[in-house]
Amino acid sequence: xxxxxxxxxxxxxKTMGTEPQGGLGVAFWAxxxxxxxxxxxxxxxxxxxxxxxxxxxxxxxxxxxxxxxLLAAIAPGLLWVAALLAALLSLDSLFxxxxxxxxxxxxxLTPQPLALLALAKVAVHWLxxxxxxxxxxxxLGIMLALPAGSYAVLAxxxxxxxxxxxxxxxxxxxxxxxxxxxxxxxSLLVLPLYIPVLIxxxxxxxxxILGDGITAHLAILGALLAVALxxxxxxxxxxxxxxxxx
Amino acid sequence: xxxxxxKLGSPKWFYGISARLQPWFWVLALVLIAVGTVWGLAFAPAxxxxxxxxxxxxxxxxxxxxxxxxxxxxxxxxxxxxxxKIKIADMAAAMMAPLGAAMTFIALFSGAxxxxxxxxxxxxxxxxxxxxxxxxxxxxxxxxxxxAFASRDSAxxxxxxxxxxxxxxxxxxxxxxxxxxxxxxxASFTLTERPAMPTEMWVPLLIMVVGFYxxxxxxxLLRTRSEILRREANKRWVRELAGETS
Numbered sequence: 077x078x079x080x081x082x083x084x085x086x087x088x089x090k091t092m093g094t095e096p097q098g099g100l101g102v103a104f105w106a107x108x109x110x111x112x113x114x115x116x117x118x119x120x121x122x123x124x125x126x127x128x129x130x131x132x133x134x135x136x137x138x139x140x141x142x143x144x145x146l147l148a149a150i151a152p153g154l155l156w157v158a159a160l161l162a163a164l165l166s167l168d169s170l171f172x173x174x175x176x177x178x179x180x181x182x183x184x185l186t187p188q189p190l191a192l193l194a195l196a197k198v199a200v201h202w203l204x205x206x207x208x209x210x211x212x213x214x215x216l217g218i219m220l221a222l223p224a225g226s227y228a229v230l231a232x233x234x235x236x237x238x239x240x241x242x243x244x245x246x247x248x249x250x251x252x253x254x255x256x257x258x259x260x261x262x263s264l265l266v267l268p269l270y271i272p273v274l275i276x277x278x279x280x281x282x283x284x285i286l287g288d289g290i291t292a293h294l295a296i297l298g299a300l301l302a303v304a305l306x307x308x309x310x311x312x313x314x315x316x317x318x319x320x321x322x
Numbered sequence: 323x324x325x326x327x328x329k330l331g332s333p334k335w336f337y338g339i340s341a342r343l344q345p346w347f348w349v350l351a352l353v354l355i356a357v358g359t360v361w362g363l364a365f366a367p368a369x370x371x372x373x374x375x376x377x378x379x380x381x382x383x384x385x386x387x388x389x390x391x392x393x394x395x396x397x398x399x400x401x402x403x404x405x406x407k408i409k410i411a412d413m414a415a416a417m418m419a420p421l422g423a424a425m426t427f428i429a430l431f432s433g434a435x436x437x438x439x440x441x442x443x444x445x446x447x448x449x450x451x452x453x454x455x456x457x458x459x460x461x462x463x464x465x466x467x468x469x470a471f472a473s474r475d476s477a478x479x480x481x482x483x484x485x486x487x488x489x490x491x492x493x494x495x496x497x498x499x500x501x502x503x504x505x506x507x508x509a510s511f512t513l514t515e516r517p518a519m520p521t522e523m524w525v526p527l528l529i530m531v532v533g534f535y536x537x538x539x540x541x542x543l544l545r546t547r548s549e550i551l552r553r554e555a556n557k558r559w560v561r562e563l564a565g566e567t568s
Contacts, residue, residue, distance in 0.1 A: 268459040272498035318479045
């Protein structure tokens with residue numbers, strides 16, 4: 077596994093290194109592919125947030141009550157909060173391995189803008205954490221007696237919202253990657269910033285249950301994502317530079 | 323213009339000018355707060371609905387004002403530090419963060435105390451209280467992040483980035499919490515939206531607000547001065563200063 081990892085890194089580096097001019101897209105795709113390959117070869121790391129999500133959802137009926145009516149009333153919020161925490165849990169490892177083996181420094185040295193390469197890493201995080209969580213949420217919704225008609229909205233709002241969560245969370249991950257015990261600090265930094273996404277995400281599911289229009293909620297989630305897409309990559313890049321040079 | 327900014331950035335010059343400014347702000351703060359307190363608590367008329375319990379606004383509103391302005395000031399100082407590398411800005415930002423957190427706590431606490439006679443409970447998930455609570459978490463995050471780094475330069479830059487990210491998020495959080503609140507509860511009686519406050523009520527309030535701002539400036543100057551001495555302890559001018567006074 078070590079060898080394949082290194083080969084993947086070297087392949088990515090080679091693509092970046094040999095084409096300093098006009099290599100923006102190439103570098104983006106190389107980073108994306110490299111991270112995807114690395115994560116897909118470490119399946120347990122991809123699975124852990126999903127298992128965490130399922131376990132947390134199991135805890136609520138045990139802790140509160142198995143009454144389907146009660147569960148249905150709180151299901152949208154529970155599913156959203158649990159998914160948010162699961163996504164948060166996986167953030168700590170977003171830059172950790174690259175920081176430890178030095179490939180993050182190589183990423184900083186590439187001629188391409190760091191913000192774009194960081195965006196590729198965040199995209200991989202969303203593809204392998206946010207998206208699976210969103211696809212898994214309807215299944216857990218059944219177990220929480222989530223009213224019919226809101227399953228598609230649940231998955232859609234989570235898919236849209238978790239992209240913002242990945243972007244915002246990556247700022248915190250980049251700020252704490254150089255610290256040996258960054259995990260708890262990371263959640264402290266990132267959770268307050270997650271609140272708008274949570275409000276509109278859970279609100280969308282709630283609106284679907286009540287039969288209200290959901291387009292407004294989804295539109296605002298999209299707007300939050302757009303804002304995050306504009307600002308977050310620069311903040312991530314600046315934070316990574318601080319963590320590496322510090 | 324640039325020479326002035328350059329001079330302002332020199333710790334030695336700042337140490338000198340702040341020594342002259344500081345007493346004025348202390349005197350102003352003490353006089354204004356004393357006048358405002360006596361006027362507000364003893365002479366302003368009681369509210370026709372809330373009786374004397376409304377008088378807590380003379381602490382609550384200035385604290386809430388400061389809580390928000392200090393975060394913005396901190397972010398602006400962080401930006402000045404990141405862009406022009408002016409160390410004074412970072413020292414001031416570091417020194418005002420605990421004061422801002424304290425003001426947020428005072429605003430929350432006085433809001434809770436006011437809630438007992440008015441709402442009959444210590445805590446309501448009121449939109450203002452909730453966004454204040456989130457602001458407190460943001461402050462704690464910035465303070466915790468600064469404390470987590472071993473190197474001071476990294477700590478300063480990381481805290482600056484986080485403060486800037488936070489200040490972009492504060493309006494988003496504020497409006498989403500407002501929206502969330504109106505969805506879940508009908509707007510109840512809020513602290514500041516009373517029907518046209520009479521003059522004899524808001525004049526002492528205004529005096530208190532200005533007094534609190536002066537207090538904030540005075541405390542920040544004092545704390546920044548000691549931080550300058552601590553960080554510049556090895557510089558010649560600080561040594562000479564210590565030699566002269568001791």
